[in-house]
Amino acid sequence: MEVSFEEAVRIVASSLLFDEAWYRKTYRVDAEENAAAHYLTEGYAKGWNPSQYFSTEMYLLENPNIRWGGTNPLLHYEIVGHRVGLYRGHIPEGILQRYRQCACCGNYVSAYLPLPSFYLEEISKYGGKPGHPEMVNMTDYLCPWCYSADRDRAYAVWMKRELTEDFSGTILDIAPAPSLSFFIRKNLPKADYKTADLYMEQVDYHLDIMDMNCLADESIDFFICSHVLEHVRDDRKAMRELHRILKKTGCGILVVPIDLSQTEIDEDPDCTDIGERWRRFGQDDHIRMYSRAGYLARLAEAGFHVLQFQKKYFGTQAMYENALTETATVYIVVK
Numbered sequence: 593m594e595v596s597f598e599e600a601v602r603i604v605a606s607s608l609l610f611d612e613a614w615y616r617k618t619y620r621v622d623a624e625e626n627a628a629a630h631y632l633t634e635g636y637a638k639g640w641n642p643s644q645y646f647s648t649e650m651y652l653l654e655n656p657n658i659r660w661g662g663t664n665p666l667l668h669y670e671i672v673g674h675r676v677g678l679y680r681g682h683i684p685e686g687i688l689q690r691y692r693q694c695a696c697c698g699n700y701v702s703a704y705l706p707l708p709s710f711y712l713e714e715i716s717k718y719g720g721k722p723g724h725p726e727m728v729n730m731t732d733y734l735c736p737w738c739y740s741a742d743r744d745r746a747y748a749v750w751m752k753r754e755l756t757e758d759f760s761g762t763i764l765d766i767a768p769a770p771s772l773s774f775f776i777r778k779n780l781p782k783a784d785y786k787t788a789d790l791y792m793e794q795v796d797y798h799l800d801i802m803d804m805n806c807l808a809d810e811s812i813d814f815f816i817c818s819h820v821l822e823h824v825r826d827d828r829k830a831m832r833e834l835h836r837i838l839k840k841t842g843c844g845i846l847v848v849p850i851d852l853s854q855t856e857i858d859e860d861p862d863c864t865d866i867g868e869r870w871r872r873f874g875q876d877d878h879i880r881m882y883s884r885a886g887y888l889a890r891l892a893e894a895g896f897h898v899l900q901f902q903k904k905y906f907g908t909q910a911m912y913e914n915a916l917t918e919t920a921t922v923y924i925v926v927k
């Protein structure tokens with residue numbers, strides 16, 4: 593498997609067998625250096641260990657072909673070694689049992705990466721509070737392989753269960769996430785998959801979701817529109833447009849950031865103050881924060897029926913594998 597250096601750094605950094613604090617202290621790696629990158633380049637060549645639980649040298653002794661191949665031992669273990677029991681060493685049973693499979697890319701992780709601290713720092717810098725997000729796993733957020741967020745993994749689980757491999761309808765993916773594009777192309781090969789965005793370069797349609805005149809009425813079988821409406825000036829208009837282009841038999845994933853501690857939608861499309869946007873809407877390019885009830889009311893107003901897929905639907909296994917939170921909800925809209 594080809595892994596870029598950037599990916600390798602993420603995979604090592606997220607591994608439960610990489611103990612950054614221990615590594616820095618033991619080998620005196622200073623704070624300016626990226627510790628995972630250091631282990632991948634200099635550290636392992638010197639026979640240094642990523643943590644007390646993993647011996648670089650022992651792994652190479654047990655698996656000489658890896659030494660000749662030049663792959664970093666921990667990276668190799670994360671990619672394939674743990675699955676085939678290449679190394680027992682001193683790895684605690686508790687860690688061995690933690691390997692989970694990301695629904696988006698199919699790779700295994702011992703831990704997902706946390707939400708980048710930047711977001712919470714910005715919110716707090718401007719006097720805001722993170723509230724109670726419906727579907728953000730702060731600690732197990734990103735897949736180190738495909739960069740899927742927990743919500744993307746939830747959609748992948750849903751699509752795997754509800755859309756068969758033979759699905760040959762038209763899919764419109766608005767503001768496509770690379771991890772999900774990859775998932776769709778791999779798992780739904782017969783679908784007529786189209787991407788759309790207002791700003792992105794490499795998409796099939798450059799469009800404004802409030803006015804999708806390039807798409808005919810009832811022409812789409814399935815759409816994905818995730819975390820888009822909170823950026824859009826008139827979200828009611830955008831919802832009406834999504835309703836218009838959807839076939840009578842079609843459906844769509846339509847998800848927005850929801851703060852469960854809010855009772856009403858807080859919005860101001862004219863607000864241009866960056867600090868206020870961070871404080872009230874959680875990001876500098878958002879113009880609203882949804883309440884759950886407010887969101888459902890707007891969807892109904894646009895003519896949608898809404899199906900909600902939650903914990904009970906996902907089941908303990910998929911919840912765990914994909915690090916979904918207790919309140920994770922996939923909203924599927926139908927006509």
Ligand SMILES: [Zn+2]
Nearest residue numbers: 694697735738
């Ligand atoms: Zn993944």
